[in-house]
Amino acid sequence: MNDLHELIERALADQPPLSITRETALDAGRRALRRRRRAAAAMGIAAVAAVAAGVVAVPQMRGTETPVGGPSATVDTYEVPQMPAADGVPGAADQPSAVGTDPHLVHFSVPTAAWPVGDVSYSTNTGAGAETIGAGSGLTVTVSRSRGPAEDTANSGSKVSMIPAGSSSPVPPHTTSTPTTVDGNPATLYAATFPDGKFPYFGVLWQPVDGLWVGMFAATEHGETELWANVAALRLDQAQRIVVPFQLTWAPANVRLAGLQAGISTDQPYAFSSANWGDDRGNTFTVSVGGTSRPVTSPRSPGDPAVGAPSGPLQPNRTVAGHKVLWTERRCPPTQTVCEGSFTSDDYDGVPLDLTVTGYDEATASQILTGLAISKDMKDPSTWPAEQIVR
Template sequence: MTDLDERIVHTLRERAEGGVDTDRLLAAAVARGRTRVRRRRAAAGAMLSVVALLGAGVAAGAVGVHGVIPAIDPDVPSESGRPVAVVPPLADGVPGAAARPDMVGADPNLLHIGIARGGPRFLSWAVQAGVEVAQFDAGGRTVTLELAASAEALRLSPPEGLSSEMAELLGRSPYDGTVSSIAAPNGARRWLLHWRPTPGLYARADVVAPEDGELHTVANSLRLDQAYHCGGPLRLTAVPAGAEVTSCEVKVASFPAGFDVLLSITSGIRAGIAVRLNYAASIVASRTEGNLTIGGRAAYRSPIGALELLGFPRAHLTAVWMGDAEADAATVLGGAQVAEHLDQPETW
């Protein structure tokens, strides 16, 4: 276990007998550039901060419970060539945002952001706090696209790096296709596009670039006719009674070198579980013998307190928890469904 894992678990254990110090967790997350957690509810905020910390392992050196996986740099092509486009797997039979705009952001297990064939490449996607968000590579620029069923949800979910000038722009946006901009470093500008793709649906796109062309590239490629499984190759089928999945985030920027899935589950205000599936093509060996079984499968519990379900080639499926939720974490891992071929997104 790395120092990052130890800090996460130590913080969870330290706060297990009392109220969750969300400010402390949030400060750690913000230090890693994950300022979005500031707008979560207090109950979900602590777990999402843990998810943010787990996600930091992708850049700093992805971690399994028992060792370190070589770092995945989303800006460096894999050994087999440049990163390959990955799209979220379809959720058959679930209506898209055009038919049910009220469902956008309502279920963290479902994503409603689609992209036209041949359009910009997904870098990541997520559902949290009533907002769906995806990042795309559009001509070498990273464009962030957000969807919500209300303007209020987007207002409560401001872009990272919010300035007072930008806050003013966001506050007066009419969602009529207007493009706004403010100065950005190195002579660039930060462009924002607000529009309503369909009645009952609100969208915001954001990019730092000399001009606003990439915003329109992404907006014009948006598809709203289908729904998708947010967790990609990971499905959680055994969520404890009274608990719910409260956030989902998937990073695929470096695929086929690797990808990362982060899910959080909360129950009440003091209990929660963070689940992570990390795949890296560079993993050549994994632990095969555990010290317990979960759902009839070998698993490993670290001395400090984290669980890993074993047996996934080139991947680690782990969970950490708050309070006395270890049994619930084991239940969640026991019911986890993972795609057989993690290196083949079409099978997810």
């Protein structure tokens, strides 16, 4: 078939000039790498972070000497959006017993991370006596009064599995745990790697002082060095107030705040924030903005940007305080009475909203929603209300 070869050569002879060059290909590849990090962070799979495009996430070149332990190296670090400082409140290292006792407080801070930060969340778990800061899914730090919550975070790489391209079978990581030190304190270093060698996970668990545990988990591009840069950035002497971008003017009697999760996004108009309350009878309600619980589309192909997208516009069936919202309810055995209900909106004063009640009826939920005010600036926590209920 030499003739076919010759024919093909002739057919290709008038190939137009290429617009692909070394430079355009490199630029496109770098952009894709940043997009991959952001998508992975958003999906919580590869636990890498977003493009440093926002004002807050300005990359800094900082010579990290990693005095705390691990290999010495220089890595890029990026500012992590902060909650307002809790002036006068001792940090976790000074008062370990205060950790995880007040939903409004985290007793530590993570000013920088070794990955560009797309979003950051602050939360407390008063039941577990733990506080967590998550910078995207690429860096998670848990400070707790007992070993369990911190260890779960440090070793969370072992729970991640990966589905290789062209396969449907998850592959577990290769994991190791080795002794190390942090600031001279005994520590355990966890590592989790996959066959492709990309984005290895590292975690470290240690006790900075008696009665306090710290667990850190990082997804890395360049390896363990990034974990140690994050450890170096951790401040256990700085407390922050957790605030969320909404406020209620009415709530059922005898409720108390059970938990807060505050989110700040650097590259999106808003992040997910939530607050939940309960009373002694077991009735609860939760207000969430920036994200709703809804059916999502199935992936059409790996990497499909539509994955996780809403399956379609909501079909509102109620109007509350001038807002069109969807009311859904669930009935529970044995009496099949309504035990849980939700108001959901794609756009409630500009943000997705979800109000879920258990034990309360629709009229009560409607009254809660009527008193909801959402902050105008969803990106600046210094403008968010300090109290979540003002009667």
